[in-house]
Amino acid sequence: MGDTMPTIIIEGPPIDIEKKRKLVRELTEVASKIYGIRHITVLIKENSPENVGIDGELLLDRKRKVQT
Amino acid sequence: MGDTMPTIIIEGPPIDIEKKRKLVRELTEVASKIYGIRHITVLIKENSPENVGIDGELLLDRKRKVQT
């Protein structure tokens, strides 16, 4: 089982590089420990608020409401 | 079953924000009705014509042919 290469794809909002560093380090630690596999690939996907819909509404529009 | 959160990922060409609003609203209505689940996440993925291949050819090149 040792040579499979699990891949983690994480779909979230845009984040800064320091958070990306932590995300990759800590998600890999968790997955590596549980699968018993050292090689893990993480792909961080940053979705802008105008490309995400929650319960039928763009995230962009939900934010505006909260602010006003 | 009520607390799952179906996720719809839609891979298409770039579109304007008004179409994104409609897409999110209407895809969510359909999925929500059929699954019987209120919480739906939609991720709109915009692919530029140089990153999409149809039948072996970049979309970019197919468009050029049509125009000439």
Next chain:
Amino acid sequence: MGDTMPTIIIEGPPIDIEKKRKLVRELTEVASKIYGIRHITVLIKENSPENVGIDGELLLDRKRKVQT
């Protein structure tokens, strides 16, 4: 733009075939109308409750709690 082929991937719980029929028909109608593109591919992904986590807990375990 007419020859791109948008793909919709929908990650949800298992459903019966009649719901699949409706899902494909209606998601395609929506996407087709908004993108102005006739050819749409839909991939329905059925996730068992032991393979979905919501807020840190397997869906399987959340359901059990609700039932007891």
Next chain:
Amino acid sequence: MGDTMPTIIIEGPPIDIEKKRKLVRELTEVASKIYGIRHITVLIKENSPENVGIDGELLLDRKRKVQT
């Protein structure tokens, strides 16, 4: 930003349910802390060794070699 719902898709080998519990709990803790968002969806995808290729070879065939 608080109402986005990051989704983690993890493509790995088949695992037992106790590992799934841990995976969901710990991946969610990490993502929740770094994004500052409570609602996280995790989708565990189990890939059989005959559906994964590493460096041009099915995982199934690589395992056989290791065993002999």
Next chain:
Amino acid sequence: MGDTMPTIIIEGPPIDIEKKRKLVRELTEVASKIYGIRHITVLIKENSPENVGIDGELLLDRKRKVQT
């Protein structure tokens, strides 16, 4: 650039193992040559005809029509 690990996800119909072997071998050759990267992961996803919609109709139903 040499240590990235491109991942190819291929969504298609169910196929036998000999075709999977070829698919993994040949897709990897192509990607490896063009990216200039040796390590490639391929994930083969097999979708049953009742989980795929083409132009608004389940693949399952389209096949039946062709046969009759």
Next chain:
Amino acid sequence: MGDTMPTIIIEGPPIDIEKKRKLVRELTEVASKIYGIRHITVLIKENSPENVGIDGELLLDRKRKVQT
């Protein structure tokens, strides 16, 4: 089986347009031959080095080490 439309999603580093042309042409040839299906969609996903983690480290940081 002839009217399914397999979709290939390839997650890799950014590449120039000439490589994209080759990638789409050759991946399609391979998949088309093995599946026995003419219509293939390819989606090229370009991931910047700050959005990819290998074995717990951002690709961006791994490259810097190699250069110094």
